Amino acid sequence: MAEHTDFHYNSDVNYDEATMRQQRDIEEEIMNSQLLIGELEDLGNLETEMASDDIFVRKVQILKQRYSNFRRVRGDGNCFYRAFGFACLENFLDKPEECLRFRDVATGCKDELVSLGFPECTVEDFYTVFVETLDLINSEKSLEKLLEVINDQSTSDYIVVFLRLLVSGHLQQNSDFYSCFLEDHKTMKDFCSQEVEPMNKESDQIHVIALTTCTNIGVRIEYLDRSDSLNNHVFPDNLTPSITLMYRPGHYDILYK
Secondary structure (H helix, E strand, O other): OOOOOOOOOOOOOOHHHHHHHHHHHHHHHHHHHOOOEEEEEEHHHHHHHOOOOHHHHHHHHHHOOOOOEEEEEOOOOOHHHHHHHHHHHHHHOOOHHHHHHHHHHHHHHHHHHHHOOOOHHHHHHHHHHHHHHHHHHHHHOOHHHHHHHHOOHHHHHHHHHHHHHHHHHHHHHOHHHHHHHOOOOOOHHHHHHHHHOOOOOOOOHHHHHHHHHHHOOEEEEEEOOOOOOOEEEEEOOOOOEEEEEEEEOOEEEEEEO
């Protein structure tokens, strides 16, 4: 038999508004307590946090045989894009030729976005911040500077938006290939405008495939979920991964060998 609660419906209360206010309070608490991209941490910290869950502890112990550290990424719905963006930029610190290649990719994608009908002035704004960050990393080669830049909310969000636009453009240009991922959306354009382009929208497999394919950057994802075994997958599967992300249900962090 269900337990009785002290809840009583009050017709004078707007429960939708109350729920939204609670969600805003939670988001604000997250913003005030967690960096966009955290410092390096020992994986043992994660094991301690999950001590009450045998499945997760066992999987973290396996991860510890392959990786030593991780970085937390703020859980605000943008964690995949932010984790991918930072991990790429960090990887570029000692790979200037790859940084320049990625810059060329971004330039080509910007032109394609405009040809798809995205407002040129809007795309240019996000592209400019993205490229300026690439150029800064390529010139200063400083992890401290990178962390400073990527933890600036405005700059970091501009980078996230540009990556989201790259995914939207790629999906729309290759809609026949990705149509099998569509369920409740009539067209790929609808899907992108509702599930890809808006900030704080969580990412699914289609986003991962699209971003890694259009940037030609391989990513390994270790799945720290409730399945029987610790699984991982490389996106796209024809590339050697240069960065590694850790997926927990609804969230991505960055892993380090």
